Amino acid sequence: MQLQNNDGDSENCPTSAELSALLQTLGKDRSREIFRELFEFFAPRLKTYFLKGGATSELSEELIQETFVIVWRKAEMFDSRKASASTWIYTIARNLRIDRFRKERRYLYKDDQFFANEMVEEETQLDDHHQTQLSERVKKVLPLLPAEQSTIIKLAFYEDASHSKIAQQLELPLGTVKSRMRLALARLRKLLEGVDL
Amino acid sequence: MINHHLSDEILWAYATGSLPAGHALLVSCHLELCSDCKSRLGEAEALAGAMLQSTEQQKPSDDMFDLLMARVEQEAPVPAAAFLNEPKPEKGVPTALWDVLGHGYDAIKWKMVGPGIRQFILPIKPSEGECARLLKLSPGFVTPEHSHHGSEMTLVLQGSFSDETGRYKIGDVQEADEHVHHQPVADTEEDCICLAVTDAPLDFKGFLPKLLQPLFRI
Numbered sequence: 001m002q003l004q005n006n007d008g009d010s011e012n013c014p015t016s017a018e019l020s021a022l023l024q025t026l027g028k029d030r031s032r033e034i035f036r037e038l039f040e041f042f043a044p045r046l047k048t049y050f051l052k053g054g055a056t057s058e059l060s061e062e063l064i065q066e067t068f069v070i071v072w073r074k075a076e077m078f079d080s081r082k083a084s085a086s087t088w089i090y091t092i093a094r095n096l097r098i099d100r101f102r103k104e105r106r107y108l109y110k111d112d113q114f115f116a117n118e119m120v121e122e123e124t125q126l127d128d129h130h131q132t133q134l135s136e137r138v139k140k141v142l143p144l145l146p147a148e149q150s151t152i153i154k155l156a157f158y159e160d161a162s163h164s165k166i167a168q169q170l171e172l173p174l175g176t177v178k179s180r181m182r183l184a185l186a187r188l189r190k191l192l193e194g195v196d197l
Numbered sequence: 198m199i200n201h202h203l204s205d206e207i208l209w210a211y212a213t214g215s216l217p218a219g220h221a222l223l224v225s226c227h228l229e230l231c232s233d234c235k236s237r238l239g240e241a242e243a244l245a246g247a248m249l250q251s252t253e254q255q256k257p258s259d260d261m262f263d264l265l266m267a268r269v270e271q272e273a274p275v276p277a278a279a280f281l282n283e284p285k286p287e288k289g290v291p292t293a294l295w296d297v298l299g300h301g302y303d304a305i306k307w308k309m310v311g312p313g314i315r316q317f318i319l320p321i322k323p324s325e326g327e328c329a330r331l332l333k334l335s336p337g338f339v340t341p342e343h344s345h346h347g348s349e350m351t352l353v354l355q356g357s358f359s360d361e362t363g364r365y366k367i368g369d370v371q372e373a374d375e376h377v378h379h380q381p382v383a384d385t386e387e388d389c390i391c392l393a394v395t396d397a398p399l400d401f402k403g404f405l406p407k408l409l410q411p412l413f414r415i
């Protein structure tokens with residue numbers, strides 16, 4: 001596997017490709033040391049994610065534990081051609097958050113369903129290099145979005161805020177929220193095409 | 198061949214888990230039918246994954262990893278085969294909808310809501326302000342012109358309909374907001390069955406105030 005260079009500003013941080021390689025190795029040998037490395041990278045980030053979603057500090061830590069229990073259990077199913085490690089772990093954490101706070105939606109976001117569905121479309125698989133590069137690119141371009149656009153994207157990501165809730169919170173018409181989100185995502189896509197690593 | 202797809206903002210809401218329940222059901226159904234949107238969802242999830250990767254850090258408790266290890270070391274390994282999907286439902290019914298109905302379209306207990314139009318309210322727990330229903334339009338029937346207070350999403354499951362904005366066939370999605378006035382017509386010899394989800398304006402009085410407090414701190 002080809003590893004990429006670090007960003008420079010995050011010297012001690014593993015790159016996306018390194019994280020994916022770690023997760024793949026965990027699936028093969030269940031090494032405690034590798035599990036710890038993944039934990040040390042993701043647990044502090046997951047804590048922010050769960051806290052901003054409205055969980056208490058205690059509940060956040062419980063959800064982090066549950067996320068990693070699933071990572072441990074399912075690591076051998078991780079396939080870096082389908083998703084990067086951060087995307088894979090993100091979907092597990094997201095599903096647990098829905099399970100805890102949004103029970104009416106839980107049947108739609110079963111982990112089992114996610115992993116099984118991912119196996120269906122063989123032809124849409126991309127190589128792992130593409131998946132990990134995408135992560136690095138997104139990290140680079142996110143700060144380039146205008147604040148009013150990134151705020152709306154982040155409200156959905158962190159706070160689990162629906163379009164209507166965002167509209168209410170920012171005192172904007174629903175249509176404006178949707179069109180701003182659409183513009184932000186279109187702009188991100190454009191930036192992603194243009195960025196060099 | 199699907200011509201009308203999910204918008205980026207709907208896919209982003211789905212990828213972040215923030216889409217209301219009925220809407221999420223509709224999106225799940227479309228994703229089963231549309232490989233284009235499925236790969237776009239993959240992109241949205243990759244974006245979310247990258248956001249997680251670059252988010253700020255907050256230190257967890259010192260003993261957390263040891264507690265976690267103690268927990269996983271007790272676990273028996275789970276064979277990969279245990280995660281595979283159950284058998285597929287009746288042809289033409291998306292799995293996500295089958296999970297709700299438990300049967301095909303023939304066994305639905307429709308209720309007449311007007312000449313040529315029947316509905317079945319889905320037995321799911323919708324998010325606040327939401328209603329998820331199946332609609333059955335008789336061929337040639339013209340729905341009374343209407344507009345929406347909130348938004349409406351419609352997915353065609355059988356047959357097709359047309360309105361001022363175009364023609365919608367199996368798998369096509371229509372997203373209509375409060376500015377759309379339309380008069381859908383089932384335009385083949387077959388009944389047109391749709392999954393329709395409406396989202397009325399929400400009353401926020403006392404609604405999750407705690408959850409909303411941190412909104413401006415990101």
Ligand SMILES: [Zn+2]
Nearest residue numbers: 202203231234
């Ligand atoms: Zn589509």
